[in-house]
Amino acid sequence: MLRIARNLYEYRELVAELTRKDITVRYKQAYLGIAWAVLRPLALMLIFTLVKSFVGIDSGSIPYPILTFAALMPWVFFQDATSEGIASVVRNSALVRKIYFPREIFPLTAVTTKLVEFGISAFILAGLMVWYQMAPTIHIVWVPLIILYTLLVSMTIALVGAAINVSYRDIGAALPIILSLLMYASPVIYPLQLVKDKLLTQQAAGEWSDLFYTLYTLNPLAGIIDSFQNVVLRGQPPDFSSMLPGMVMTVILLPLSYRFFKSEEAYFADVI
Amino acid sequence: MSIIEVNHVSKEYRLGTLTNLKDSVKNMARRLRRQAVLQRTAFKALDDMDFSIDQGEVVGIIGNNGAGKSTLLKLLANVTTPSSGSIAVRGKVAPLIEVGAGLIPDLTGRENISLNATILGISRKDIARKFDEIVSFSELEDFIDTPIKRYSSGMKIRLAFAIATSVDAEILIIDEVLAVGDLAFQRKCFERMESLIKHSGNTVLIVSHNIRQIERMCSRVLLLDQGKVAADGLPLEVADLFYRRSNEIITANHKKAMQDKVHKYSSGEIELLTVDLINEQGQISDSLSSGGTLKVRVKFKVNQVLQRPEIVVGTHTTDFFYLSASSTALIEDRPDLDIGTHEVEYIVPSFPLVAGTYCVRFAIFDQHQRKVFTGETLKIFTVLPSSTDIRDAPMRRLYLPTQWLLDGVPHSSPVAAPAEIAGS
Numbered sequence: 001m002l003r004i005a006r007n008l009y010e011y012r013e014l015v016a017e018l019t020r021k022d023i024t025v026r027y028k029q030a031y032l033g034i035a036w037a038v039l040r041p042l043a044l045m046l047i048f049t050l051v052k053s054f055v056g057i058d059s060g061s062i063p064y065p066i067l068t069f070a071a072l073m074p075w076v077f078f079q080d081a082t083s084e085g086i087a088s089v090v091r092n093s094a095l096v097r098k099i100y101f102p103r104e105i106f107p108l109t110a111v112t113t114k115l116v117e118f119g120i121s122a123f124i125l126a127g128l129m130v131w132y133q134m135a136p137t138i139h140i141v142w143v144p145l146i147i148l149y150t151l152l153v154s155m156t157i158a159l160v161g162a163a164i165n166v167s168y169r170d171i172g173a174a175l176p177i178i179l180s181l182l183m184y185a186s187p188v189i190y191p192l193q194l195v196k197d198k199l200l201t202q203q204a205a206g207e208w209s210d211l212f213y214t215l216y217t218l219n220p221l222a223g224i225i226d227s228f229q230n231v232v233l234r235g236q237p238p239d240f241s242s243m244l245p246g247m248v249m250t251v252i253l254l255p256l257s258y259r260f261f262k263s264e265e266a267y268f269a270d271v272i
Numbered sequence: 273m274s275i276i277e278v279n280h281v282s283k284e285y286r287l288g289t290l291t292n293l294k295d296s297v298k299n300m301a302r303r304l305r306r307q308a309v310l311q312r313t314a315f316k317a318l319d320d321m322d323f324s325i326d327q328g329e330v331v332g333i334i335g336n337n338g339a340g341k342s343t344l345l346k347l348l349a350n351v352t353t354p355s356s357g358s359i360a361v362r363g364k365v366a367p368l369i370e371v372g373a374g375l376i377p378d379l380t381g382r383e384n385i386s387l388n389a390t391i392l393g394i395s396r397k398d399i400a401r402k403f404d405e406i407v408s409f410s411e412l413e414d415f416i417d418t419p420i421k422r423y424s425s426g427m428k429i430r431l432a433f434a435i436a437t438s439v440d441a442e443i444l445i446i447d448e449v450l451a452v453g454d455l456a457f458q459r460k461c462f463e464r465m466e467s468l469i470k471h472s473g474n475t476v477l478i479v480s481h482n483i484r485q486i487e488r489m490c491s492r493v494l495l496l497d498q499g500k501v502a503a504d505g506l507p508l509e510v511a512d513l514f515y516r517r518s519n520e521i522i523t524a525n526h527k528k529a530m531q532d533k534v535h536k537y538s539s540g541e542i543e544l545l546t547v548d549l550i551n552e553q554g555q556i557s558d559s560l561s562s563g564g565t566l567k568v569r570v571k572f573k574v575n576q577v578l579q580r581p582e583i584v585v586g587t588h589t590t591d592f593f594y595l596s597a598s599s600t601a602l603i604e605d606r607p608d609l610d611i612g613t614h615e616v617e618y619i620v621p622s623f624p625l626v627a628g629t630y631c632v633r634f635a636i637f638d639q640h641q642r643k644v645f646t647g648e649t650l651k652i653f654t655v656l657p658s659s660t661d662i663r664d665a666p667m668r669r670l671y672l673p674t675q676w677l678l679d680g681v682p683h684s685s686p687v688a689a690p691a692e693i694a695g696s
Contacts, residue, residue: 100350
């Protein structure tokens with residue numbers, strides 16, 4: 001673990017440089033530039049708010065638009081980071097074939113690039129908070145840790161996905177479908193509180209209710225989104241019970257995913 | 273202590289495309305039923321290669337296309353791993369395999385310099401220090417803030433070369449592409465490469481098809497052939513061997529191509545039997561060395577008596593450029609040809625042509641200049657290069673003994689030892 005970290009530290013300049021490249025290239029010939037990064041969560045927020053006015057979702061004491069924007073921020077970060085991470089190795093095939101450096105730098109760069117866009121969305125969130133006259137509390141210090149956790153979740157999927165994508169491009173095609181399904185299985189449109197109420201309080205699924213809730217929170221995004229809303233909007237510490245199943249899964253899967261990536265790495269240049 | 277060790281390394285590639293779903297499912301079914309699985313045929317790019325390179329050696333790698341040169345470099349640069357065997361590289365490797373691999377079209381020259389240099393492992397501090405030098409070497413001062421997709425191809429390559437050669441590494445791996453751009457820039461590239469090689473004391477591996485360049489810069493040359501090290505030794509010897517081998521291949525190709533280009537016309541009065549090349553030992557051969565004796569022996573059968581016929585023997589190149597021709601018309605007392613078999617020998621004591629493939633033509637005219645027989649490409653033969661040939665100037669057709677006066681002091685080109693004819 002320490003060795004991996006040291007290795008990555010050695011290549012920090014490369015990661016920084018590649019990240020800068022990704023961002024520059026993406027927005028180079030776009031007049032609105034990096035503003036595009038913000039427009040997507042903003043547009044989704046407006047759509048969800050519109051939908052909400054028809055179906056009625058109980059957002060508790062928090063205004064729905066800002067609640068869903070706070071859910072969209074980690075979600076969009078996760079979604080983009082994962083799909084970019086998976087595509088990263090194939091996208092850089094010219095480099096893969098010519099020059100060696102640890103290949104995990106590609107997914108890592110792709111994922112960290114998305115941090116920049118996340119940071120820009122944070123300004124919008126701050127603007128919304130001013131608009132709704134909400135003040136952040138001390139619990140906001142949890143944000144970096146929550147984001148780091150999200151980043152690790154993305155890396156878990158990106159590493160194994162990128163390695164498979166080198167031989168089988170099916171992953172790239174399947175991913176958008178899987179991710180859009182996953183969004184509905186995550187508390188993006190609705191708050192986690194609704195799921196909790198249904199399953200834990202009302203025991204809606206009878207004796208299976210607790211198991212279902214655990215299964216639901218096995219999706220790390222459930223805990224991540226809820227905790228992000230907690231620390232930023234509700235002024236509460238993260239709800240660890242909703243994060244635990246997802247965390248356990250990530251802790252188990254990340255090393256496996258990394259090991260798989262490293263074992264496949266040697267063949268990248270041959271099959272890409 | 274050797275800095276690079278290659279221990280019995282093989283590298284296999286599977287031919288054909290990646291398996292699709294159908295084949296994968298079929299194979300899985302076979303595996304379940306314990307039947308033999310369909311395998312794609314393997315291609316050995318490297319076959320049990322074994323050598324080591326010491327600190328500070330400048331090693332040239334030569335070989336025909338497909339001999340395994342690039343695969344070897346990729347393995348040394350750790351871009352891919354061997355199928356069997358092991359490679360130990362002690363030190364930082366700077367691979368200049370195909371310059372420009374990391375250039376991004378959308379970024380400006382300036383941005384590309386810092387990106388590409390970082391990819392090649394130059395630290396940010398060093399990049400800042402070397403930036404001006406890179407820009408001035410690539411002659412791109414005015415365009416450095418323009419996205420490189422607007423560059424001409426020459427500009428791009430100049431930039432890539434300048435970045436690539438600013439790497440400090442213990443081991444430098446250079447692929448052939450490096451002579452790029454217009455003549456002036458090529459000269460600059462070579463000078464930079466030579467200074468990089470000579471003054472750094474680094475270990476350098478160069479792959480090139482430019483044998484003269486390899487010969488000049490390297491202290492040792494590896495000749496690869498079909499994934500194996502065919503020769504390993506002093507540049508002059510290995511380059512000579514390679515030169516000769518390539519020549520044989522060229523000759524063989526030429527001969528094959530010329531086989532169906534035989535043009536013959538006969539009035540019926542004579543019938544050609546054989547056309548042979550006779551070497552200095554009096555044996556039938558199909559090659560001679562530059563400056564050696566050319567002896568052509570033609571046998572033919574005469575069906576009608578020809579009075580004082582004119583016989584012409586000559587040579588031409590494979591593209592039908594007539595090189596030489598001599599006629600018996602100059603001989604006043606030439607004999608008549610009676611019915612029966614005749615033999616004519618045409619001897620040139622010193623055939624002054626450079627190495628290559630040549631052909632014999634033959635013609636007979638009667639005393640009134642009427643065509644009796646003409647034929648081209650009747651015999652294909654090779655002139656072998658002499659041992660000093662590769663060091664002589666290129667672009668020439670004639671091989672002539674030369675004398676020089678250098679500041680009034682007479683010198684003559686070394687007398688070339690004739691090439692052994694054994695190999696052909």
